[in-house]
Amino acid sequence: MARDILIRNARPLGGAPVDLVIRDGCFGTAGGALPTQEIDAAGHIALPGLVEAHTHLDKTLIGMDWFENRVGPTRNHRILADRKAKRELGIDARRQSARQILQTLPFGVLAIRSHVDVDTEIGIANIEGVLETREALRDLVDVQVVAFPQSGMLPREGTLDLMDAAMRAGADIVGGIDPATIDRDPVRHLDAIFALADRHGKPIDIHLHELGELGAFCLELMIERTRALSMQGRVMVSHAYCLGMLEPSRQQGLIEALAAERIAVMTVGSPAAPALPLCLMRQCGLTVASGSDGIQNTWEPWGNGDMLERAKYLAQRNGMTNDADLAETARICTFGGAEAMGLAGYGLSDGDAGDLVLVPARTLAEAVALTPQKRTVIRRGRILGRDGVLVEDLFADAKTHA
Amino acid sequence: MARDILIRNARPLGGAPVDLVIRDGCFGTAGGALPTQEIDAAGHIALPGLVEAHTHLDKTLIGMDWFENRVGPTRNHRILADRKAKRELGIDARRQSARQILQTLPFGVLAIRSHVDVDTEIGIANIEGVLETREALRDLVDVQVVAFPQSGMLPREGTLDLMDAAMRAGADIVGGIDPATIDRDPVRHLDAIFALADRHGKPIDIHLHELGELGAFCLELMIERTRALSMQGRVMVSHAYCLGMLEPSRQQGLIEALAAERIAVMTVGSPAAPALPLCLMRQCGLTVASGSDGIQNTWEPWGNGDMLERAKYLAQRNGMTNDADLAETARICTFGGAEAMGLAGYGLSDGDAGDLVLVPARTLAEAVALTPQKRTVIRRGRILGRDGVLVEDLFADAKTHA
Numbered sequence: 001m002a003r004d005i006l007i008r009n010a011r012p013l014g015g016a017p018v019d020l021v022i023r024d025g026c027f028g029t030a031g032g033a034l035p036t037q038e039i040d041a042a043g044h045i046a047l048p049g050l051v052e053a054h055t056h057l058d059k060t061l062i063g064m065d066w067f068e069n070r071v072g073p074t075r076n077h078r079i080l081a082d083r084k085a086k087r088e089l090g091i092d093a094r095r096q097s098a099r100q101i102l103q104t105l106p107f108g109v110l111a112i113r114s115h116v117d118v119d120t121e122i123g124i125a126n127i128e129g130v131l132e133t134r135e136a137l138r139d140l141v142d143v144q145v146v147a148f149p150q151s152g153m154l155p156r157e158g159t160l161d162l163m164d165a166a167m168r169a170g171a172d173i174v175g176g177i178d179p180a181t182i183d184r185d186p187v188r189h190l191d192a193i194f195a196l197a198d199r200h201g202k203p204i205d206i207h208l209h210e211l212g213e214l215g216a217f218c219l220e221l222m223i224e225r226t227r228a229l230s231m232q233g234r235v236m237v238s239h240a241y242c243l244g245m246l247e248p249s250r251q252q253g254l255i256e257a258l259a260a261e262r263i264a265v266m267t268v269g270s271p272a273a274p275a276l277p278l279c280l281m282r283q284c285g286l287t288v289a290s291g292s293d294g295i296q297n298t299w300e301p302w303g304n305g306d307m308l309e310r311a312k313y314l315a316q317r318n319g320m321t322n323d324a325d326l327a328e329t330a331r332i333c334t335f336g337g338a339e340a341m342g343l344a345g346y347g348l349s350d351g352d353a354g355d356l357v358l359v360p361a362r363t364l365a366e367a368v369a370l371t372p373q374k375r376t377v378i379r380r381g382r383i384l385g386r387d388g389v390l391v392e393d394l395f396a397d398a399k400t401h402a
Numbered sequence: 403m404a405r406d407i408l409i410r411n412a413r414p415l416g417g418a419p420v421d422l423v424i425r426d427g428c429f430g431t432a433g434g435a436l437p438t439q440e441i442d443a444a445g446h447i448a449l450p451g452l453v454e455a456h457t458h459l460d461k462t463l464i465g466m467d468w469f470e471n472r473v474g475p476t477r478n479h480r481i482l483a484d485r486k487a488k489r490e491l492g493i494d495a496r497r498q499s500a501r502q503i504l505q506t507l508p509f510g511v512l513a514i515r516s517h518v519d520v521d522t523e524i525g526i527a528n529i530e531g532v533l534e535t536r537e538a539l540r541d542l543v544d545v546q547v548v549a550f551p552q553s554g555m556l557p558r559e560g561t562l563d564l565m566d567a568a569m570r571a572g573a574d575i576v577g578g579i580d581p582a583t584i585d586r587d588p589v590r591h592l593d594a595i596f597a598l599a600d601r602h603g604k605p606i607d608i609h610l611h612e613l614g615e616l617g618a619f620c621l622e623l624m625i626e627r628t629r630a631l632s633m634q635g636r637v638m639v640s641h642a643y644c645l646g647m648l649e650p651s652r653q654q655g656l657i658e659a660l661a662a663e664r665i666a667v668m669t670v671g672s673p674a675a676p677a678l679p680l681c682l683m684r685q686c687g688l689t690v691a692s693g694s695d696g697i698q699n700t701w702e703p704w705g706n707g708d709m710l711e712r713a714k715y716l717a718q719r720n721g722m723t724n725d726a727d728l729a730e731t732a733r734i735c736t737f738g739g740a741e742a743m744g745l746a747g748y749g750l751s752d753g754d755a756g757d758l759v760l761v762p763a764r765t766l767a768e769a770v771a772l773t774p775q776k777r778t779v780i781r782r783g784r785i786l787g788r789d790g791v792l793v794e795d796l797f798a799d800a801k802t803h804a
Contacts, residue, residue, distance in 0.1 A: 066764045069724050271673035272721035300723050301771035302714060312704060319674030321702050322471050362468045369703035 003354070003381035004035035010046040010356075012348050014327070014364035017043055022354035025380035029350060039383070041358050044376070045367050047330070048347050049110025049355040050307035051337025054238050054266045054291025057097035057114035057133070057143075058126040062296050063402075064089065064096075069301055075182070075209065078299050079151055085298045086122060093129030098402035100295065101133065101141055104305035106385040108357025108377045110141055113205070113291070113341050115148035115175055115238075118162045127166045136401045140379060140394070144341060146205050148175035152182045154189055160196070167200045176206035179218050186218050194225045203234040203342065205266075208242070211274075215242025216254055226261045233262040236289070236340050240265050243281075244274030252280060259286045264340035268293045269314035278318050278328070288332050289340035290314055307333040308359065311368045323365035330368050354381040405756070405783035406437035412448040412758075414750050416729070416766035419445055424756030427782035431752060441785070443760050446778070447769050449732070450749050451512025451757040452709035453739025456607075456640050456668045456693025459499035459516035459535070459545075460528040464698050465804075466491065466498075471703055477584070477611065480701050481553055487700045488524060495531030500804035502697065503535065503543055506707035508787040510759025510779045512543055515607070515693070515743050517550035517577055517640075520564045529568045538803045542781060542796070546743060548607050550577035554584045556591055562598070569602045578608035581620050588620050596627045605636040605744065607668075610644070613676075617644025618656055628663045635664040638691070638742050642667050645683075646676030654682060661688045666742035670695045671716035680720050680730070690734050691742035692716055709735040710761065713770045725767035732770050756783040 007020040021029050059082065061067050067089070071081040085091060093116070101112065116130045127147060134143040147166035153159045153176070167174065174197040179186035190206075197204045210218050219237065226235045237258075243251060243265065255277075258265065264287040267276045281288050290310050295303025311329040320326065338346035345353040358376040361367035377385040384394055409422040423431050461484065463469050469491070473483040487493060495518070503514065518532045529549060536545040549568035555561045555578070569576065576599040581588035592608075599606045612620050621639065628637045639660075645653060645667070657679075660667065666689040669678045683690050692712050697705025713731040722728065740748035747755040760778040763769035779787040786796055 066768055068765070069767070070726075071724065073721075269673075271671075271715070271719040272677070275674070296771070301725075301728065301767060302718070304772075313673070316704070317673040319475075322473065323703075324472075326703065363470070365471070365703060366468055369698070370706075 004037060005378065005381045005383070006035045006038040007046070007356070007378070008038060008040050009043055010041035010358060011043060012046045014045045014367070020046065020348065020356070022378070022381035025354050026345070027348060027350055027352045027354055039376070041376070044358040044360045045364060046348060047108065047334055047357050047359060048338070048352070049379070050108045050357060051289065051334055051341065051343070052104065052109050052112040052291055052305065052307055053289035053337040053340055054268065054293060055100070055112060055114050055305065056116070056294040056297065057100050057112065058093035058116045058130050059086070059091060059297045060096050060100045060295055061091065061298070062096065062099040062103060064091070067298055069298065071298065082298050083119065083121060083151060086117070093126035094132045095402060097130045097133040098137060100305060101137055101143070102390070102402050105140060106375065106377060106388050106390055107306040107308065108375050109305060109307055110355045110377070110379055111338065111341065111343055112141060113144040113146060113173070115146040115205070115207070116171070117150045118147050118159065118166050119149065119151040120156050120158045120162065123162055124166045124169055127169055127171055131170050133401065140384060142343065144173060145171045146173040146175040147171040149177055152177065154183050154185060154192065160192055163196060167196065167202060173203045173205050174200070176204065178207060178209055179221070180210050180214055186221055190221050190225055194229055194231070197231070198229055203236070204231065205236040205238060207238050208240050210242060212242055212245045215240065216246060216250065219254055219258065222263065223257050223261050226263055233342070235261070236264040236266055238266040239273070240267070240276065241274045244276045251277060252284070255281055255284045255286055259284045262287065264289055266291055266340065267314070268310070269317040271313070271317060275317045278314065278320070282328065287336060287339050289337040290332050306371060308367060309371045312371060315368065323363060326365040326368040330364050355379050406439060407780065407783045407785070408437045408440040409448070409758070409780070410440060410442050411445055412443035412760060413445060414448045416447045416769070422448065422750065422758070424780070424783040427756050428747070429750060429752055429754045429756055441778070443778070446760040446762045447766060448750060449510065449736055449759050449761060450740070450754070451759060451781070452510045453691070453736055453743065453745070454506065454511050454514040454693050454707065454709055455691035455739040455742055456670065456695060457502070457514060457516050457707065458518070458696040458699065459502050459514065460495035460518045460532050461488070461493060461699045462498050462502045462697055463493065463700070464498065464501040464505060466493070469700055471700065473700065484700050485521065485523060485553060488519070495528035496534045497804060499532045499535040500539060502707060503539055503545070504792070504804050507542060508777065508779060508790050508792055509708040509710065510777050511707060511709055512757045512779070512781055513740065513743065513745055514543060515546040515548060515575070517548040517607070517609070518573070519552045520549050520561065520568050521551065521553040522558050522560050522564065526564055526568045526571055529571055529573055533572050535803065542786060544745065546575060547573045548575040548577040549573040551579055554579065556585050556587060556594065562594055565598060569598065569604060575605050575607050576602070578606065580609060580611050581623070582612050582616055588623055592623050592627055596631055596633070599633070600631055605638070606633065607638040607640060609640050610642050612644060614644055614647045617642065618648060618652065621656055621660065624665065625659050625663050628665055635744070637663070638666040638668055640668040641675070642669065642678065643676045646678045653679060654686070657683055657686045657688055661686045664689065666691055668693055668742065669716070670712065671719040673715070673719060677719045680716065680722070684730065689738060689741050691739040692734050708773060710769060711773045714773060717770065725765060728767035728770040732766050757781050
C-alpha cells in the first residue's frame with residue numbers, strides 16, 4: 001500500500017498554495033528525496049479528514065427496504081419503534097455500519113465516533129458487529145465505539161451489566177442517556193456511568209436532550225463528577241439543547257464551567273431543536289464537535305453523513321453567513337471533533353497522520369456553503385477516493401464486507 | 403420541437419405505475435394513436451414541475467467571483483451591502499437570472515416567482531433584465547416577476563413611481579416589504595401597494611419579516627385590505643415569521659382569517675427563523691407555498707434552488723419525520739406553490755400542461771428525504787433533462803443567453 005505521496009498545489013484550510021508531503025503515512029517535509037507518487041491538487045482546499053463525532057452506525061437502513069415512518073412524535077415512541085425495527089427488520093450492525101462508512105468515505109470522513117445500542121433484547125450483538133467492521137475497515141477510517149443504553153439503563157434491569165460486558169468486549173467509551181427524563185434518576189444514572197468509566201479507565205459520552213433548567217441541572221451533576229474523578233478532557237455531552245434555552249448569565253456561567261473541566265459539547269445543529277450559542281461557546285474556549293446523528297434510520301429518513309454539509313447546517317441554524325463564521329463551523333467539523341474525540345496526530349502539520357481531503361472550492365466559506373462533491377480523499381498517504389468516487393480496488397474489497 | 407410523448411411506467415406522486423401521454427404539450431389519454439416518441443420511466447416517481455414560489459433571480463452571484471461576506475448582522479446591514487454589491491460588482495440581472503434558471507432546470511423547477519429589486523439607484527433595470535431572460539427562456543420555464551422595493555418604498559422618494567413604471571414595463575405582481583420596521587408606516591405602505599395593485603389589476607406579494615404581534619398587526623391590515631378590494635386568491639405573504647411566534651388561540655385565529663380571504667403564505671423553512679405551524683396551517687385550509695429565497699448572493703452564500711431539497715428543509719425545520727408529513731412538504735413545493743402563484747393547468751391530469759419531473763425513488767417520502775439528483779425533466783412534452791443533466795442542444799442555446 002502506497003504510504004508516500006507528494007500533493008502539489010494544495011491550499012491548507014483555504015490559505016496559500018503549498019506542496020504537502022506524506023512519508024510513511026505521516027506529514028513530513030524534512031528528509032530525503034520527494035516521493036515518486038504525486039498528485040496535482042489544482043489549488044483545491046486541503047482539510048484534515050472530516051470528523052464525524054456523533055452517529056449511530058449500527059442502525060442506518062442504507063441499502064435496505066424503505067422504512068415507512070409512522071412513528072409517534074415523542075422520544076419514547078421513537079425508542080420503541082427503533083427496538084421493534086431491530087427485532088423485525090433484521091438490521092445487521094456489522095453490514096450496516098460498513099455501508100455507512102463506505103457512503104461517507106468519499107466525502108472525506110476519516111474519523112467516526114458511533115454510539116452503538118446496548119439493551120436487554122440485543123445484548124451486545126451490535127457492539128460486536130460494529131467492532132468487526134472497525135477491524136475490517138481499519139485501514140480506511142478510525143472508529144470509536146460508545147456503549148450506548150438507548151432504551152434506558154437503570155429502569156431496564158441487566159442493562160448496566162451489559163454495558164460492562166460491552167466495555168470488556170472492546171467498546172472505547174461509556175455512553176449515557178437523559179439521566180432524568182429517560183432514566184428517571186439523574187444522580188444514580190450519572191454515578192453508575194462515571195463509576196463504569198472509572199473502572200475501565202475510559203471516557204464518557206452522554207446524550208442529553210433534557211430541556212431548560214432540568215438539562216442545566218444534569219450538566220452541573222456531570223461537571224461535579226468530572227472534577228471529582230479528574231476526568232477533564234475525557235467527557236463529551238451530546239446535544240445539550242438546554243444550553244440554547246437559558247437566560248444569558250446562566251448560559252454563560254454554565255458554558256464557562258464546562259470549559260473549565262474541558263468537557264466537550266457535540267451539536268448537530270438540528271433545525272428543529274434549540275440552537276446552541278456557538279459564538280459564545282467559542283469565546284469561552286469550549287471544545288465543540290459536530291455529527292450527523294443517525295442517518296437514514298427509523299428516527300430520521302434523511303442524512304448523508306457529509307460533515308462538510310454538517311458545517312453548513314450549523315451555520316444555517318445559527319444564522320451565520322459571514323465567511324469567518326463558516327470557517328469556524330468547518331473547524332468544528334474537523335479540529336473541534338478531533339479534540340473532542342481525543343484523536344492523536346490530527347492535523348496537516350509535520351508529524352500528523354497523513355489524512356486529508358481536497359475540496360474544489362475558492363474559499364473555505366465556499367466549501368461549506370456549496371459542499372462540492374468532487375473531493376479527493378487521502379488516508380495515511382494512500383488515495384482512497386478521487387472526484388468524489390472511491391477508487392476501484394478499494395471498492396471491490398470493501399463491498400465484500402458491506 | 404417534440405410536444406408529443408408517451409411516458410411508460412411512471413408513478414404519479416409515488417402511486418401505482420401508469421403510462422402518461424402528452425399530446426400537443428398537454429396531458430391527455432384520450433384520442434388517436436400513441437405518440438411515437440416514448441420513454442421508460444422505470445417506475446420513477448412523477449411529479450408535476452417543481453414550483454419555486456420565492457426567489458431573487460436578479461441577485462444571485464452564480465458563476466461570478468466569490469463574494470467574501472463580512473456583512474453586519476441586521477437586515478439593514480444586508481440591504482446596504484446588497485445595494486453596494488449591485489453598484490460595485492456589476493451584477494447583470496439578465497445574465498444572472500438565466501444562470502439560476504439553468505441551474506435549477508435539471509432539478510425539475512419549471513415555475514418560478516422572482517422578486518426583482520426596484521430602487522432609486524438601479525431604477526427598473528433589474529426588472530427589464532429579468533423580463534428579457536423570461537422571454538428568451540419562455541419555452542423552458544414559467545417566470546413571474548414581482549416588482550420588489552427591497553430598499554424600502556415610502557422613505558425613499560421616487561420608489562413608488564418606479565414601482566409603477568415596473569408594472570408598466572411588464573412586471574406581474576406588486577411587491578412590498580416590512581411595512582413597519584423598514585417602511586416605518588404600515589398603513590400608508592400597505593395602502594400604497596394595494597392601490598398600485600388595484601390600478602394595474604395585478605396580484606400582491608409582500609415580504610413580512612415583522613415579528614410577533616407587530617407582524618400579526620400587519621397581517622390584520624393586509625386581511626382588511628384584501629377583503630375591501632375583493633382580492634381573495636391574489637395576495638401572498640412571504641415569510642410571515644410572526645405566525646410561528648403567537649400563542650395558540652391568537653395563532654389559529656389569524657391563520658383562519660388568512661384562509662378565509664384565500665391569502666397564501668410562503669415559507670422557506672429557514673433554520674434560523676421561527677418555524678411556521680405547517681400542520682395547523684394545513685388543517686385550516688391555508689394555501690402554503692415555499693421557495694429558496696435568494697441563492698448564492700450577498701445575503702446568504704448557499705442554496706442550490708432545488709425545491710425537492712426545500713421540501714426536506716421544511717420537514718426538518720418542523721421536526722416532521724413521518725412519510726405522510728414528507729408527502730405534505732412535497733405537496734407544498736408543487737401544488738401548494740402552483741395554487742399560491744395562480745398557475746393555470748398545473749398537475750398531472752388530462753388537460754394539464756405537459757410538465758413533469760421523474761424522480762428515482764421508492765416512495766415520495768424517500769424522494770424528499772434523499773433528494774435523488776438523476777431526474778428526468780419534461781416540459782410541454784419536450785425532454786429538457788435526463789439523469790440530472792440538461793440535454794445537449796438545449797444547453798447550447800441557453801448558454802448563449804447565460
